[in-house]
Each structure stands twice: as C-alpha cells, then as structure tokens.
Amino acid sequence: MSSRRRSRTLPHTPVILAHGGAGARIVTPAQLACLADALSRGYTVLRRGGHALDAVETTTRFLESSGHFNAGTGAHLQLDGVRRMDAALMEGRTLKAGAVAGIEAVRHPISAARLVMEKTAHVLLIGPHATRFARHFKLERQVANHRRSALASARRNTSREAVTATGPQRRMLRLYRQMLGEETVGAVALDRRGTLAASTSTGGIAFMLPGRAGDSPLIGCGIYADDEAGAVSMTGLGESIIRVAMAKEIADRMAMGTSPTTAARLVLEKLDRRIRKVEGFGAAGALVLAPDGRFAIRHSTPRMCAGYWAGTGQPVVADRFS
Amino acid sequence: MSSRRRSRTLPHTPVILAHGGAGARIVTPAQLACLADALSRGYTVLRRGGHALDAVETTTRFLESSGHFNAGTGAHLQLDGVRRMDAALMEGRTLKAGAVAGIEAVRHPISAARLVMEKTAHVLLIGPHATRFARHFKLERQVANHRRSALASARRNTSREAVTATGPQRRMLRLYRQMLGEETVGAVALDRRGTLAASTSTGGIAFMLPGRAGDSPLIGCGIYADDEAGAVSMTGLGESIIRVAMAKEIADRMAMGTSPTTAARLVLEKLDRRIRKVEGFGAAGALVLAPDGRFAIRHSTPRMCAGYWAGTGQPVVADRFS
Numbered sequence: 344m345s346s347r348r349r350s351r352t353l354p355h356t357p358v359i360l361a362h363g364g365a366g367a368r369i370v371t372p373a374q375l376a377c378l379a380d381a382l383s384r385g386y387t388v389l390r391r392g393g394h395a396l397d398a399v400e401t402t403t404r405f406l407e408s409s410g411h412f413n414a415g416t417g418a419h420l421q422l423d424g425v426r427r428m429d430a431a432l433m434e435g436r437t438l439k440a441g442a443v444a445g446i447e448a449v450r451h452p453i454s455a456a457r458l459v460m461e462k463t464a465h466v467l468l469i470g471p472h473a474t475r476f477a478r479h480f481k482l483e484r485q486v487a488n489h490r491r492s493a494l495a496s497a498r499r500n501t502s503r504e505a506v507t508a509t510g511p512q513r514r515m516l517r518l519y520r521q522m523l524g525e526e527t528v529g530a531v532a533l534d535r536r537g538t539l540a541a542s543t544s545t546g547g548i549a550f551m552l553p554g555r556a557g558d559s560p561l562i563g564c565g566i567y568a569d570d571e572a573g574a575v576s577m578t579g580l581g582e583s584i585i586r587v588a589m590a591k592e593i594a595d596r597m598a599m600g601t602s603p604t605t606a607a608r609l610v611l612e613k614l615d616r617r618i619r620k621v622e623g624f625g626a627a628g629a630l631v632l633a634p635d636g637r638f639a640i641r642h643s644t645p646r647m648c649a650g651y652w653a654g655t656g657q658p659v660v661a662d663r664f665s
Numbered sequence: 666m667s668s669r670r671r672s673r674t675l676p677h678t679p680v681i682l683a684h685g686g687a688g689a690r691i692v693t694p695a696q697l698a699c700l701a702d703a704l705s706r707g708y709t710v711l712r713r714g715g716h717a718l719d720a721v722e723t724t725t726r727f728l729e730s731s732g733h734f735n736a737g738t739g740a741h742l743q744l745d746g747v748r749r750m751d752a753a754l755m756e757g758r759t760l761k762a763g764a765v766a767g768i769e770a771v772r773h774p775i776s777a778a779r780l781v782m783e784k785t786a787h788v789l790l791i792g793p794h795a796t797r798f799a800r801h802f803k804l805e806r807q808v809a810n811h812r813r814s815a816l817a818s819a820r821r822n823t824s825r826e827a828v829t830a831t832g833p834q835r836r837m838l839r840l841y842r843q844m845l846g847e848e849t850v851g852a853v854a855l856d857r858r859g860t861l862a863a864s865t866s867t868g869g870i871a872f873m874l875p876g877r878a879g880d881s882p883l884i885g886c887g888i889y890a891d892d893e894a895g896a897v898s899m900t901g902l903g904e905s906i907i908r909v910a911m912a913k914e915i916a917d918r919m920a921m922g923t924s925p926t927t928a929a930r931l932v933l934e935k936l937d938r939r940i941r942k943v944e945g946f947g948a949a950g951a952l953v954l955a956p957d958g959r960f961a962i963r964h965s966t967p968r969m970c971a972g973y974w975a976g977t978g979q980p981v982v983a984d985r986f987s
Contacts, residue, residue: 437943438908444766444791445792463874463877465873465877465904468876468877469767469791470794470876476876551787552787552794554790554791554793554795555787555794557789561884562907562908563885563913564884582787582788585788586761586762586788595913599921617760
C-alpha cells in the first residue's frame with residue numbers, strides 16, 4: 344500500500360477523512376457507499392487547490408442531505424417531535440470557528456455554522472435565533488421527514504418521564520439511545536496549503552430533552568482544528584465527550600508531539616477510565632488528522648462508519664477500524 | 666505571609682478563588698467588597714466540610730444576585746432587549762458538569778446549571794427550553810432590571826446593523842463592548858476531600874446578537890475541572906476564549922505537571938499570539954487552581970476584579986494581579 348503510506352506521511356498532500364457515526368449496531372452498505380461518495384466530493388475540492396474548510400463543508404453537506412445519517416435530512420426528533428440540529432466547523436490556520444445548536448428546519452446546518460463564522464463576530468448561535476439567522480441568509484429549508492412515523496409512538500411514551508428521570512428511567516432512555524444508534528457525521532481535511540479544518544453535524548440523540556446540545560456544536564468537545572496541533576471530529580454520546588473535552592485534549596497531545604493514533608488511543612482510554620467505568624457507558628469514535636498528513640480513525644465502540652481518501656485508488660470506507 | 670503560603674502548598678487545605686470579570690476599565694470598591702463577601706460565603710461551605718461544588722455555587726449565587734456584575738440580576742441585555750444568561754459548573758472527581766445557555770428571567774442561572782447536572786442525563790440545555798426547565802423546578806424568578814434604562818437607547822441604535830455587520834461596524838460594536846466591560850463572574854474551589862470544582866455565570870456581551878453563546882457555558886472553553894489536572898474559570902471576550910478552548914488547554918498543561926501560574930501564562934500568551942495579533946483583540950483573565958492547592962490569578966487585560974481566600978486573615982481582593 345505505498346500509495347496509502349505516501350498520503351499519510353508527505354506534508355501538504357491533501358487528505359480528507361469522514362465518518363457517519365460510531366454508535367450504530369449495523370452499518371449498511373448504502374451508508375458506506377454514501378460516505379465514499381461524500382469523501383470523493385470533498386477530495387475534489389482539495390485536488391483543485393480549494394480550502395480545507397470548503398472540503399469539509401462539501402462532504403458534510405452531502406452527508407446531511409443523504410438521509411442516511413442522523414444529521415440534516417435524517418436527523419432524530421427531539422421529545423417534543425421537532426427536529427433540532429447542531430453543527431460546527433473550524434479552520435486551523437486562524438482558529439476561526441462557527442457553530443449552531445438547536446437549529447430547526449434548515450437543510451444544511453453546517454452551512455448555517457459557516458455563516459455564523461463568516462458573517463458575525465460570534466462563534467455559536469443557539470435555538471430559535473440560529474433558525475432566524477439562517478432565514479435571514481435564505482438558507483435552503485429542510486422538507487423531508489423520514490424518521491417521524493417510525494419513531495413517533497415510542498417517543499410519545501417516554502417524553503413525560505424525561506424531565507424528572509430517575510435512575511432506572513435513565514437506564515431505559517440510555518438503552519433506547521443505544522438501539523437507535525448515533526450516526527452523527529463529521530469530517531477533517533488537510534489542503535495543499537497545509538491548512539486543517541474540521542466539521543460536525545448531528546440531529547442529537549433520540550429521546551433527548553428539547554434544547555439539549557451535545558458535543559457536536561461545542562469547540563473543544565466534538566470538534567477542534569489547529570494547524571499547530573491537528574484536526575479532530577468526534578462522535579459518540581455527547582455528554583461523555585463534553586466531560587472529557589475530547590477533541591481539545593487530542594489536539595493538545597498532538598501539539599506536544601504525540602501521533603494521531605496514540606493521542607486518540609490515550610484519550611479514548613481516558614474516556615473509558617473516567618466515564619465508562621463509573622457510569623457504565625462512555626465509548627466514542629474519533630477522526631484525527633495531523634498537520635503533516637498522518638491520520639487515525641479510532642473508536643472504542645464496536646463499529647464506526649468511517650473512511651478516508653487522499654485521491655489515489657478508491658476512497659477507503661469500513662465499519663470497523665481500530 | 667506564611668499563612669498564605671501554607672494555603673497554597675498543603676493539599677486538602679480548602680481554598681476558593683472568585684472573579685468579577687477582566688474587561689472593565691474601572692473596578693469599583695463596591696465590586697471588590699462584594700467579591701470579598703462572596704469568597705467568605707463560599708469558604709464557609711468549605712470550612713464546614715462541604716463540597717467544592719456547593720462552595721462555587723454559593724459564591725456564584727451571591728455574585729449573581731448582587732447586581733454589581735454582568736451576571737444574574739446585573740446581566741446585559743441582548744440586542745432585542747431581553748436578558749439571556751449563560752452559566753456552567755463542573756466537578757473534578759466525576760467530571761460531571763451542567764450548563765445553561767440563553768436562559769431568561771431566572772435569578773440564579775448557576776442553580777439551573779446545577780439542576781441540569783443533577784436531574785438530567787445531559788450537560789447543556791439551551792434557549793427557551795432551559796428557561797422552561799428552570800420553571801419546572803420552580804427556580805426563583807428574576808425581577809430587577811438595573812441596566813435597561815441606561816443602555817436601552819444606545820442598543821436600539823446598533824441593533825439593526827449587527828446581523829450584517831461589516832468590518833467598520835464590527836469595530837464599532839467591539840468598541841462598545843470594551844466600553845461596557847465584561848464583568849462575567851466565576852469561581853474555583855478545592856474542598857477538604859481534595860475535590861475541585863469550577864463555575865461561571867454571565868449575561869454575555871452587550872450588543873451581541875440574540876442567541877449568541879460565549880465561552881461561559883462551554884465545558885473546556887470558559888470552564889473546566891478535573892481532580893487529576895486542575896480547575897479553571899475564564900473571563901474575557903468569549904469568542905477568543907472558545908477558539909483556543911482555553912480552560913481545557915490550561916487543565917491539560919497542568920495534567921502534564923505545569924504549575925497553575927505557568928499554564929495560565931502560556932495559554933494567555935497563545936491567545937495573544939494566535940488571536941490578538943491577527944484580530945486586534947484577544948485578552949482574557951483566568952482563575953486556576955491545582956489539585957494540591959497551588960493557584961494563580963492571571964490576566965492579559967489591564968484589570969481583573971478577583972480574589973482568593975483560604976480562611977486565614979481576610980479574603981484578598983484586588984483589581985490587578987499578574
């Protein structure tokens with residue numbers, strides 16, 4: 344695999360990684376095919392000399408509108424029957440970032456996040472105001488509603504318990520979440536200039552309280568990009584990822600010289616030691632890309648729908664990595 | 666100052682630090698007196714063997730209801746004339762955390778954050794749903810409205826420009842923000858058990874877009890606590906702090922053995938190098954507390970209203986530290 348090794352070691356050889364979540368029990372062939380397609384589109388941007396930020400946005404937009412993942416068109420509903428989405432992106436040269444949390448009825452939350460980054464002096468807009476902001480810029484509206492019928496009745500049954508959930512109820516909610524999977528999407532890219540970027544987009548977890556934000560829109564938790572450290576996009580149960588601020592810790596370790604593989608492994612082990620061993624859960628998946636093009640896809644869940652491409656051969660996609 | 670040195674070096678000697686922002690041009694004697702009072706109340710919790718989390722919540726509640734700072738009763742209004750607040754707290758032993766962003770009409774946002782931590786399986790609730798959540802638990806409502814009359818007319822004049830602000834307009838908004846100060850509040854504490862905790866509470870920046878969330882409710886950005894690393898509470902322009910994920914980087918450096926003073930200094934220097942030198946601003950202030958009781962109060966702004974107390978003599982408060 345000399346072509347693969349070349350893409351991993353030479354600086355400024357463009358490379359892109361993407362994922363479609365690490366919590367699902369089954370990754371379908373359609374999801375893998377969709378991911379390969381998304382990688383190709385992102386790589387095309389890089390090959391033409393485009394920016395890493397444009398590449399991760401392109402890849403994420405494709406995954407959002409595919410309906411195959413829990414993001415954009417395929418997003419979960421919250422307990423009140425509304426689909427609220429979170430997304431973020433970050434650029435490693437300037438450390439500029441944009442994010443939205445709890446945005447509704449927008450086809451591409453990732454592009455709303457980009458507008459926050461480019462058109463405001465802010466990083467994060469939340470709730471109805473994020474939706475209004477997207478309307479102001481005439482972002483495409485979301486129309487499809489694939490998941491509503493399948494899940495609506497189960498959600499109705501659990502909606503009342505959630506606010507005052509006690510131990511056993513929380514365990515039940517946790518179980519439901521596991522059954523439904525966590526097909527958040529994300530990407531990281533390195534462009535020819537040597538600039539890194541990262542993205543995340545999600546519909547959150549099923550059965551969550553309205554207004555809950557997970558790790559995806561939070562800089563340092565679900566996402567980070569710094570040309571002097573690395574780019575990271577996380578997936579898994581957001582609450583666990585937030586408590587370790589995983590993306591930033593992986594980046595901080597890379598800034599100290601640790602390889603992407605080791606940095607991801609150490610922080611996934613920390614998640615296990617500090618969260619899972621106490622709470623009974625706490626697995627996650629990570630895309631990690633170093634400024635020199637070395638990368639890692641690692642997960643402590645049974646499966647992770649992910650892949651990478653550096654332009655040679657075919658995009659590599661699989662449902663299991665580390 | 667042997668008593669002070671003792672509190673700084675012996676493990677499990679309780680200590681508490683608090684701040685009232687690092688962006689104001691003038692720190693009033695009333696603010697310093699209020700901060701000393703808040704430190705005393707938090708320390709009383711620690712002296713009686715209470716938890717670090719209870720201590721930082723007690724201190725923060727006192728600052729929130731004082732009206733002297735941009736948090737709780739004294740919070741800034743957003744561009745639509747509504748006071749939306751952010752708050753977070755985190756406990757270092759379990760890494761449990763709770764946060765609210767964009768909560769309205771609640772007297773103590775910090776206690777809403779605590780309820781998110783204790784009564785839900787989530788970490789962050791945002792927008793109207795956070796407000797509804799607080800109502801569900803019958804949290805005290807906010808009534809006072811000190812700042813409205815003084816700032817209302819200036820805000821009306823800038824509200825329209827903000828969404829589509831161009832360069833010169835953004836600079837104007839930035840100037841207004843500087844004039845109005847950034848008296849976010851926060852605290853960090855170490856209890857007799859050796860457990861760390863951190864808190865933040867803010868009304869955000871003046872003239873910000875409705876729905877903007879800063880660093881304060883974001884774990885890893887404005888706040889972090891880990892018994893194996895340290896506790897951090899940040900203040901300054903949230904967008905800059907988020908882009909560096911400052912609290913987590915300071916904690917990560919302490920986990921590698923760096924002292925609180927050096928960790929804070931290095932990350933404030935990074936903020937200057939990566940953000941201020943490019944954007945023209947990017948100063949901040951930090952409370953940093955190590956698991957062994959060593960601590961630092963550092964800021965790259967001209968002033969920081971802050972202080973500490975370990976129970977001997979008087980609480981030490983000042984408007985300038987590093």
